[in-house]
Amino acid sequence: MKKVIHIIGTRPNFIKAAPVIKSLNNSYNIENIVLHTGQHYDYNMSGTFFKDLGISQPDINLGLGGGTHATQTANIMIGCERVFSEVRPDMVIVYGDVNSCVAATIVASKMHLEDNEIDKILVIHIESGLRSNDRSMPEELNRIVTDSLSDYLFVTCEDAIDNLVKEGIPKEKYFFVGNPMIDSLVEFEDKFDTSDVLNEYDLKIKEYALITLHRPFTVDDKSRLMEMMDSLVEVSEDIKCIFPIHPRTRNALVKIDLYNFYKSRILMTEPLGYIDFMCLQKNAKFVITDSGGVQEESSYFNVPCLTMRDNTERPITINDGTNELIGTDYMKILKRIKSINYNKKTNIKLWDGRSSDRIVKILKEKLNDR
Incomplete structure:
Protein backbone atom coordinates (compact mmCIF):
# COMPACT_ATOMS: atom_id res chain seq x y z
CA MET A 1 0.00 0.00 0.00
CA PRO A 180 -8.84 22.92 -5.27
CA MET A 181 -9.91 25.78 -3.00
CA ILE A 182 -12.74 26.35 -5.48
CA ASP A 183 -13.67 22.65 -5.20
CA SER A 184 -14.51 23.25 -1.54
CA LEU A 185 -16.65 26.27 -2.41
CA VAL A 186 -18.59 24.26 -5.00
CA GLU A 187 -19.07 21.34 -2.60
CA PHE A 188 -20.34 23.40 0.32
CA GLU A 189 -22.10 26.33 -1.33
CA ASP A 190 -25.54 25.06 -0.37
CA LYS A 191 -24.40 24.93 3.26
CA PHE A 192 -23.31 28.56 3.12
CA ASP A 193 -26.96 29.44 2.55
CA THR A 194 -28.00 27.59 5.73
CA SER A 195 -25.64 29.53 8.01
CA ASP A 196 -27.33 31.72 10.61
CA VAL A 197 -24.41 34.15 10.80
CA LEU A 198 -26.28 36.98 9.04
CA ASN A 199 -29.09 36.83 11.57
CA GLU A 200 -26.63 36.48 14.44
CA TYR A 201 -24.98 39.79 13.58
CA ASP A 202 -28.07 41.53 12.17
CA LEU A 203 -26.69 41.75 8.63
CA LYS A 204 -28.67 42.05 5.43
CA ILE A 205 -27.56 40.58 2.09
CA LYS A 206 -25.44 43.05 0.07
CA GLU A 207 -25.81 45.72 2.75
CA TYR A 208 -22.53 45.20 4.63
CA ALA A 209 -18.80 45.02 4.00
CA LEU A 210 -16.60 42.14 5.15
CA ILE A 211 -13.12 43.00 6.46
CA THR A 212 -10.26 40.55 6.96
CA LEU A 213 -6.72 41.85 7.54
CA HIS A 214 -3.79 40.10 9.18
CA ARG A 215 -0.48 40.37 7.28
CA PRO A 216 2.56 41.56 9.23
CA PHE A 217 3.04 44.57 6.95
CA THR A 218 -0.53 45.64 7.66
CA VAL A 219 -0.74 45.13 11.40
CA ASP A 220 2.75 45.01 12.96
CA ASP A 221 3.58 48.70 12.56
CA LYS A 222 1.70 50.86 15.10
CA SER A 223 1.27 53.98 12.96
CA ARG A 224 0.23 52.01 9.89
CA LEU A 225 -2.17 49.91 11.94
CA MET A 226 -3.81 52.97 13.49
CA GLU A 227 -4.11 54.72 10.11
CA MET A 228 -5.75 51.63 8.65
CA MET A 229 -8.16 51.19 11.55
CA ASP A 230 -9.12 54.88 11.47
CA SER A 231 -9.91 54.55 7.77
CA LEU A 232 -12.04 51.46 8.42
CA VAL A 233 -13.97 53.37 11.06
CA GLU A 234 -14.77 55.95 8.35
CA VAL A 235 -15.92 53.16 6.04
CA SER A 236 -18.19 51.79 8.77
CA GLU A 237 -19.93 55.15 8.98
CA ASP A 238 -21.13 54.69 5.39
CA ILE A 239 -21.89 50.94 5.46
CA LYS A 240 -22.11 48.37 8.20
CA CYS A 241 -18.85 46.42 8.47
CA ILE A 242 -18.05 43.09 10.07
CA PHE A 243 -14.44 42.27 10.93
CA PRO A 244 -13.72 38.67 12.06
CA ILE A 245 -10.40 39.50 13.62
CA HIS A 246 -7.31 37.35 13.18
CA PRO A 247 -5.36 36.63 16.42
CA ARG A 248 -2.35 38.50 15.02
CA THR A 249 -4.42 41.64 14.38
CA ARG A 250 -6.17 41.38 17.73
CA ASN A 251 -2.87 40.99 19.57
CA ALA A 252 -1.40 43.99 17.74
CA LEU A 253 -4.34 46.17 18.84
CA VAL A 254 -4.19 44.84 22.40
CA LYS A 255 -0.46 45.58 22.51
CA ILE A 256 -1.07 49.27 21.82
CA ASP A 257 -4.13 49.30 24.11
CA LEU A 258 -6.56 50.16 21.30
CA TYR A 259 -8.49 46.92 20.84
CA ASN A 260 -11.49 47.99 22.93
CA PHE A 261 -11.42 51.47 21.39
CA TYR A 262 -11.81 50.15 17.84
CA LYS A 263 -14.13 47.32 18.87
CA SER A 264 -16.60 49.95 20.08
CA ARG A 265 -16.58 51.51 16.60
CA ILE A 266 -16.48 48.48 14.25
CA LEU A 267 -18.30 45.18 14.59
CA MET A 268 -15.45 42.79 15.45
CA THR A 269 -15.90 39.07 16.03
CA GLU A 270 -13.67 36.16 16.87
CA PRO A 271 -12.42 34.12 13.87
CA LEU A 272 -15.34 32.26 12.31
CA GLY A 273 -15.70 28.72 11.01
CA TYR A 274 -15.53 27.96 7.30
CA ILE A 275 -19.27 27.80 6.63
CA ASP A 276 -20.05 31.04 8.46
CA PHE A 277 -17.15 32.95 6.94
CA MET A 278 -18.02 31.85 3.42
CA CYS A 279 -21.62 32.88 4.01
CA LEU A 280 -20.36 36.34 4.93
CA GLN A 281 -18.18 36.50 1.81
CA LYS A 282 -20.90 35.31 -0.53
CA ASN A 283 -23.42 37.87 0.69
CA ALA A 284 -21.20 40.90 1.27
CA LYS A 285 -21.54 44.02 -0.87
CA PHE A 286 -17.75 44.09 -1.04
CA VAL A 287 -14.72 42.73 0.79
CA ILE A 288 -11.63 44.52 2.13
CA THR A 289 -8.69 42.18 2.66
CA ASP A 290 -4.95 41.56 2.52
CA SER A 291 -5.45 37.79 2.27
CA GLY A 292 -4.51 35.69 -0.74
CA GLY A 293 -7.27 33.12 -0.45
CA VAL A 294 -10.00 35.72 0.00
CA GLN A 295 -9.03 37.24 -3.37
CA GLU A 296 -9.86 33.88 -4.95
CA GLU A 297 -12.99 33.12 -2.95
CA SER A 298 -14.55 36.52 -3.52
CA SER A 299 -13.88 36.17 -7.25
CA TYR A 300 -15.74 32.86 -7.25
CA PHE A 301 -18.69 34.57 -5.56
CA ASN A 302 -18.50 37.55 -7.96
CA VAL A 303 -18.14 39.84 -4.94
CA PRO A 304 -15.91 42.92 -5.39
CA CYS A 305 -12.70 42.58 -3.42
CA LEU A 306 -10.44 45.49 -2.48
CA THR A 307 -6.99 44.12 -1.65
CA MET A 308 -4.99 46.43 0.59
CA ARG A 309 -1.56 45.48 -0.71
CA ASP A 310 0.92 46.90 -3.20
CA ASN A 311 1.22 43.59 -5.06
CA THR A 312 -0.44 40.22 -5.35
CA GLU A 313 0.64 36.71 -6.25
CA ARG A 314 -2.84 36.19 -7.70
CA PRO A 315 -3.10 38.63 -10.65
CA ILE A 316 -5.58 36.25 -12.29
CA THR A 317 -8.17 37.51 -9.77
CA ILE A 318 -7.64 41.05 -11.06
CA ASN A 319 -7.51 40.27 -14.77
CA ASP A 320 -10.30 37.68 -14.84
CA GLY A 321 -11.93 38.01 -11.42
CA THR A 322 -13.48 40.67 -9.18
CA ASN A 323 -10.36 41.66 -7.27
CA GLU A 324 -8.81 45.14 -7.30
CA LEU A 325 -5.40 46.01 -5.88
CA ILE A 326 -5.81 49.33 -4.04
CA GLY A 327 -2.39 49.73 -2.41
CA THR A 328 -1.51 50.68 1.14
CA ASP A 329 -2.46 54.35 1.21
CA TYR A 330 -5.27 53.73 3.67
CA MET A 331 -6.59 57.28 3.46
CA LYS A 332 -7.82 56.51 -0.06
CA ILE A 333 -10.02 53.54 0.90
CA LEU A 334 -13.27 55.50 0.81
CA LYS A 335 -12.44 56.88 -2.63
CA ARG A 336 -11.71 53.38 -3.97
CA ILE A 337 -14.96 52.03 -2.52
CA LYS A 338 -16.95 54.67 -4.38
CA SER A 339 -15.41 53.59 -7.71
CA ILE A 340 -16.13 49.83 -7.36
CA ASN A 341 -17.40 48.17 -10.54
CA TYR A 342 -20.23 45.96 -9.34
CA ASN A 343 -20.90 44.62 -12.84
CA LYS A 344 -17.59 42.81 -13.23
CA LYS A 345 -17.91 39.00 -13.42
CA THR A 346 -15.35 36.24 -13.00
CA ASN A 347 -14.19 34.00 -15.82
CA ILE A 348 -11.18 31.95 -14.69
CA LYS A 349 -10.22 28.78 -16.54
CA LEU A 350 -10.59 25.42 -14.71
CA TRP A 351 -12.04 26.95 -11.54
Missing part, protein backbone atom coordinates in the same frame (compact mmCIF):
# COMPACT_ATOMS: atom_id res chain seq x y z
CA LYS A 2 1.31 3.43 -0.96
CA LYS A 3 1.57 5.97 1.87
CA VAL A 4 0.75 9.64 1.24
CA ILE A 5 1.27 12.32 3.88
CA HIS A 6 -0.63 15.61 3.53
CA ILE A 7 1.06 18.55 5.29
CA ILE A 8 -1.37 21.13 6.65
CA GLY A 9 -0.81 23.93 9.11
CA THR A 10 -3.14 26.86 8.44
CA ARG A 11 -6.76 27.52 7.50
CA PRO A 12 -6.07 27.94 3.76
CA ASN A 13 -4.21 24.61 3.78
CA PHE A 14 -7.25 22.84 5.19
CA ILE A 15 -9.52 24.25 2.49
CA LYS A 16 -7.17 23.27 -0.35
CA ALA A 17 -6.34 19.86 1.07
CA ALA A 18 -9.88 18.70 1.95
CA PRO A 19 -11.08 17.86 -1.60
CA VAL A 20 -7.77 16.16 -2.47
CA ILE A 21 -7.86 14.07 0.71
CA LYS A 22 -11.45 13.02 0.06
CA SER A 23 -10.70 12.07 -3.54
CA LEU A 24 -7.63 10.06 -2.55
CA ASN A 25 -9.62 8.34 0.21
CA ASN A 26 -11.69 6.74 -2.54
CA SER A 27 -8.56 5.32 -4.17
CA TYR A 28 -7.58 1.70 -3.80
CA ASN A 29 -4.23 0.83 -2.24
CA ILE A 30 -3.45 4.35 -0.93
CA GLU A 31 -3.12 5.18 2.77
CA ASN A 32 -3.87 8.84 3.43
CA ILE A 33 -2.10 10.33 6.45
CA VAL A 34 -2.87 13.90 7.49
CA LEU A 35 -0.15 15.72 9.44
CA HIS A 36 -1.11 19.00 11.10
CA THR A 37 1.97 21.00 12.07
CA GLY A 38 -0.03 23.18 14.45
CA GLN A 39 1.03 26.41 12.74
CA HIS A 40 -2.52 27.68 13.35
CA TYR A 41 -3.21 26.41 16.84
CA ASP A 42 -6.16 28.57 17.92
CA TYR A 43 -9.34 26.43 17.87
CA ASN A 44 -11.24 29.01 15.82
CA MET A 45 -8.35 29.12 13.34
CA SER A 46 -8.02 25.35 13.13
CA GLY A 47 -10.17 22.84 15.03
CA THR A 48 -13.60 23.91 13.79
CA PHE A 49 -12.49 23.75 10.15
CA PHE A 50 -12.14 19.98 10.02
CA LYS A 51 -15.76 19.56 11.03
CA ASP A 52 -16.94 22.21 8.57
CA LEU A 53 -14.97 20.67 5.69
CA GLY A 54 -16.16 17.14 6.40
CA ILE A 55 -12.72 15.62 7.00
CA SER A 56 -11.43 13.66 9.97
CA GLN A 57 -9.19 15.17 12.60
CA PRO A 58 -5.49 14.91 11.63
CA ASP A 59 -3.74 11.59 12.18
CA ILE A 60 -0.72 13.45 13.56
CA ASN A 61 -0.57 16.86 15.22
CA LEU A 62 2.90 18.24 15.88
CA GLY A 63 1.53 21.20 17.89
CA LEU A 64 4.35 23.47 16.78
CA GLY A 65 2.63 26.85 16.34
CA GLY A 66 4.12 30.14 17.49
CA GLY A 67 7.66 31.51 17.53
CA THR A 68 9.71 33.37 14.95
CA HIS A 69 9.81 32.23 11.33
CA ALA A 70 13.15 30.52 11.93
CA THR A 71 12.06 28.81 15.14
CA GLN A 72 8.76 27.65 13.71
CA THR A 73 10.29 26.38 10.47
CA ALA A 74 13.09 24.57 12.30
CA ASN A 75 10.71 22.93 14.76
CA ILE A 76 8.42 21.77 11.96
CA MET A 77 11.40 20.35 10.09
CA ILE A 78 12.46 18.36 13.15
CA GLY A 79 8.91 17.10 13.68
CA CYS A 80 8.49 16.13 10.02
CA GLU A 81 11.83 14.33 9.97
CA ARG A 82 10.75 12.19 12.92
CA VAL A 83 7.40 11.35 11.33
CA PHE A 84 8.83 10.64 7.86
CA SER A 85 11.45 8.34 9.37
CA GLU A 86 8.77 6.36 11.17
CA VAL A 87 6.11 6.29 8.44
CA ARG A 88 8.35 6.04 5.34
CA PRO A 89 5.88 7.78 2.99
CA ASP A 90 5.99 7.32 -0.77
CA MET A 91 4.70 10.84 -1.30
CA VAL A 92 4.41 14.08 0.67
CA ILE A 93 1.89 16.70 -0.50
CA VAL A 94 2.32 20.32 0.58
CA TYR A 95 -0.20 23.10 0.02
CA GLY A 96 0.26 26.83 -0.48
CA ASP A 97 3.07 29.00 0.80
CA VAL A 98 3.27 28.85 4.59
CA ASN A 99 6.21 27.79 6.78
CA SER A 100 4.75 24.30 7.16
CA CYS A 101 4.92 23.89 3.40
CA VAL A 102 8.57 24.84 2.93
CA ALA A 103 9.74 23.02 6.08
CA ALA A 104 8.19 19.70 5.04
CA THR A 105 9.48 20.12 1.48
CA ILE A 106 13.08 20.58 2.57
CA VAL A 107 12.96 17.54 4.85
CA ALA A 108 11.25 15.24 2.34
CA SER A 109 13.62 16.30 -0.45
CA LYS A 110 16.78 15.45 1.50
CA MET A 111 16.04 12.43 3.68
CA HIS A 112 17.15 9.82 1.15
CA LEU A 113 20.49 11.63 0.83
CA GLU A 114 21.24 11.02 4.51
CA ASP A 115 19.78 7.53 4.95
CA ASN A 116 20.32 4.88 2.27
CA GLU A 117 17.46 2.82 3.69
CA ILE A 118 14.92 5.55 2.86
CA ASP A 119 13.65 5.73 -0.71
CA LYS A 120 13.31 9.09 -2.42
CA ILE A 121 10.05 10.72 -1.25
CA LEU A 122 8.03 12.32 -4.02
CA VAL A 123 7.23 15.92 -3.10
CA ILE A 124 4.04 17.39 -4.56
CA HIS A 125 3.31 21.11 -4.35
CA ILE A 126 -0.30 22.13 -4.84
CA GLU A 127 -0.70 25.82 -5.72
CA SER A 128 2.68 26.20 -7.42
CA GLY A 129 3.99 29.08 -9.46
CA LEU A 130 2.25 31.98 -7.75
CA ARG A 131 4.57 35.00 -7.51
CA SER A 132 4.15 38.51 -6.10
CA ASN A 133 7.76 39.37 -7.05
CA ASP A 134 8.10 40.85 -3.57
CA ARG A 135 10.81 39.07 -1.61
CA SER A 136 10.07 41.09 1.51
CA MET A 137 7.11 38.71 1.96
CA PRO A 138 8.05 35.47 3.77
CA GLU A 139 5.45 33.61 1.71
CA GLU A 140 7.23 34.57 -1.52
CA LEU A 141 10.46 33.00 -0.29
CA ASN A 142 8.54 29.89 0.75
CA ARG A 143 6.98 29.61 -2.73
CA ILE A 144 10.29 29.89 -4.53
CA VAL A 145 12.07 27.33 -2.36
CA THR A 146 9.17 24.88 -2.40
CA ASP A 147 8.76 25.02 -6.17
CA SER A 148 12.48 24.59 -6.77
CA LEU A 149 12.58 21.40 -4.69
CA SER A 150 9.26 19.76 -5.54
CA ASP A 151 9.12 16.80 -7.91
CA TYR A 152 5.72 17.68 -9.35
CA LEU A 153 3.98 21.04 -9.30
CA PHE A 154 0.24 21.64 -9.66
CA VAL A 155 -0.78 25.12 -10.77
CA THR A 156 -4.09 26.92 -10.35
CA CYS A 157 -3.83 29.42 -13.21
CA GLU A 158 -1.99 30.00 -16.47
CA ASP A 159 0.15 32.92 -15.28
CA ALA A 160 1.66 30.55 -12.70
CA ILE A 161 2.96 28.41 -15.57
CA ASP A 162 4.68 31.49 -17.01
CA ASN A 163 6.44 32.02 -13.69
CA LEU A 164 7.68 28.43 -13.53
CA VAL A 165 8.95 28.60 -17.11
CA LYS A 166 10.92 31.76 -16.26
CA GLU A 167 12.50 29.91 -13.32
CA GLY A 168 13.58 26.99 -15.49
CA ILE A 169 11.15 24.36 -14.19
CA PRO A 170 10.94 21.56 -16.82
CA LYS A 171 7.60 21.22 -18.58
CA GLU A 172 7.17 17.58 -17.52
CA LYS A 173 7.13 18.60 -13.85
CA TYR A 174 4.14 20.97 -13.80
CA PHE A 175 0.43 20.45 -14.44
CA PHE A 176 -2.37 23.00 -14.90
CA VAL A 177 -5.24 21.53 -12.88
CA GLY A 178 -7.26 24.46 -11.54
CA ASN A 179 -7.85 25.47 -7.94
CA ASP A 352 -14.88 24.52 -11.95
CA GLY A 353 -14.93 22.37 -8.80
CA ARG A 354 -13.13 19.41 -10.42
CA SER A 355 -9.50 20.29 -9.71
CA SER A 356 -9.03 17.59 -7.08
CA ASP A 357 -10.14 14.90 -9.55
CA ARG A 358 -7.53 16.07 -12.05
CA ILE A 359 -4.88 16.18 -9.32
CA VAL A 360 -5.62 12.70 -7.99
CA LYS A 361 -5.59 11.16 -11.45
CA ILE A 362 -2.02 12.39 -11.94
CA LEU A 363 -0.95 11.46 -8.40
CA LYS A 364 -2.09 7.88 -8.89
CA GLU A 365 -0.10 7.65 -12.11
CA LYS A 366 3.04 8.89 -10.36
CA LEU A 367 2.57 6.50 -7.44
CA ASN A 368 2.06 3.55 -9.79
CA ASP A 369 5.31 4.41 -11.55
CA ARG A 370 7.31 3.90 -8.35
